[in-house]
Amino acid sequence: MIGFKNRKISASQTMQIKKYSIPESTLVYKPNSPFMARVISTTELTEADSCDEVRNIILDVSGSGIHYIEGQSVGIIPRGERETGKPHKARLYSIASARTGDDGSSTTATICVKRVFSKDKSTGVRIPGVASNYLCDLNPGDSVALIGPNGRRFLLPDDDSTDLILIAVGTGIAPFRAFIRHIFLEKGFWNGRIRLFYGIKNAMEALFLNNKNDDIGQYMTQETFEAFRALSRVHNEDEEKGYVQHKLAEHKQEVWDMICAGNFAVYICGLKGxxxxxxxxxxxxAEQQELDWPAMKTEFIKNGQWNTEVY
Ligand SMILES: Cc1cc2nc3c(=O)[nH]c(=O)nc-3n(C[C@H](O)[C@H](O)[C@H](O)COP(=O)(O)OP(=O)(O)OC[C@H]3O[C@@H](n4cnc5c(N)ncnc54)[C@H](O)[C@@H]3O)c2cc1C
Incomplete structure (x- = not known):
């Protein structure tokens, strides 16, 4: 039983989720013996005049014995050394392709990488992030040290009647692109409802969901799938300004109904904030119904129904 302030909900209303299983045959690479993957292509996902640059990088992992599944990530070790003379630490990137890769050959993995900078507080100098700039500067044919695949929890439920609530900002869309491509391209269907809430700065940065690259949007013809975008910086009057939580709040009744029905899984991915x-x-x-949200969330996390991957 989950404890609420004034009432209880029976255990039958919450459920332990069985997730997809990771293939036993997959090989996992560690930092001291990475796999050298080769860059097949690197293209800009963001439009030319957007404020940020995000690149779609397709890596050749043939011969690695890696069999990743949707929701996993890979680690990349940037070339070079830290100031201490030690090698750079690996950074994680969600895999944006479904298990057969974007070309269906099962020998590639796609990542989408935002080139990050921060400002030195005292000097105002822009400092480039080590791994993201290293990756965004790679050219086709270059090799890159890769570890993993990592992650055993941010995976799809086995039961395809589960309602999926996917919430992303920015590059957090990457694992959901993998989910959607697996569901509609590889598997072919999903019986539960899929609702994707996506927060971005402007339409030019809607990775995989923009005019240039309408990669996920094409599956919205499927009656089970709907996606909603929130734009935090609008440029014309017919666009409404908001963050991902505002889009979620607009659809709160449907989302809450899914949660109360019990057969759901929530996935949250993107920036910590x-x-x-x-x-x-x-x-x-939850408050409006006098329910104890922290207790509910704890139960959902335990069940594998509440999955968060923020960075
Ligand atoms: C599970 C998971 C999945 C992820 N998936 C993705 C993904 O799909 N796509 C993606 O783009 N990212 C993803 N990330 C984030 C990614 O791992 C990196 O954290 C990100 O790319 C920044 O790494 P970096 O090496 O470029 O920055 P770092 O060098 O690690 O620096 C971090 C920040 O600090 C700043 N900085 C660096 N050096 C200094 C300094 N000396 N003084 C002050 N500031 C400094 C940098 O400019 C940067 O903004 C994911 C993270 C996790 C944990």
């Missing part, structure tokens, strides 16, 4: 706003939407809904 997104979690608070998303949590507030759910906690407000």
């Amino acid at each position: 997104m979690e608070k706003g998303v949590d507030e939407v759910f906690s407000t809904l």
Whole structure:
């Protein structure tokens, strides 16, 4: 039983989720013996005049024995050394392709990488992030040290009647692109509903969901799948400004109904800052019904129904 402030909900209303299993045959590479993958292609996903640059990088992993599944990530070790003379630490990147890769050969893995910079507080100098700039500067044919695949929990449920609530900002869309491509391209169907809430700065940065690269949007013809974009910086009057939590709040009744029905899984991916706003939407809904949201969430996490990957 989950404890609420004034009432209880029976255990039958929450359920342990069985996730997809990771193939036993997959080989996992560690930092001291990475696999040298080769860059097949690197293309810009963002449009030319957008403020950020995000690149779609397709890696050749043939001969590695890696069999990743949707929701896993790979680690990349940037070339070079830290100031201490030690090798750079690996950074994780969600795999944006479904298990057969974007070409269906099962020998490639796609990642989407945002080129990051930060400002030195005292000097105002822009400091490039080590791994993201290294990756965004790679050319086709270059080799890159790869570890993993990593991740055993941010995986799709086995039961395809589960309602999926996918919430992303920015490059957090990557694992959901893998989910959607696996479901509609490789598997062919999903019986539960799929709702994707996606927060970005502007339409030019809607990775995989923009005019140039309408990669996920094409599956919205499927009656089970709907996607909603929130734009935080709007440029014309017919666009509405908002963050991902506002889009979620617009559809709160449907989302809450899915949660109350019990057969659901929530996935949250992207920048750390997104979690608070998303949590507030759910906690407000729970409060209105005098339910104890922290207790519910704890139970959902335990069940594998609440999955978060933020960075
Ligand atoms: C599970 C998971 C999945 C992820 N998936 C993705 C993904 O799909 N796509 C993606 O783009 N990212 C993803 N990330 C984030 C990614 O791992 C890196 O953290 C990100 O690319 C930044 O790494 P970096 O090496 O470029 O920056 P770092 O060098 O690690 O630096 C981090 C920040 O600090 C700044 N900085 C660096 N050096 C200094 C300094 N000396 N002084 C002040 N500031 C400094 C950098 O400019 C940067 O903004 C994911 C993270 C996790 C944990």
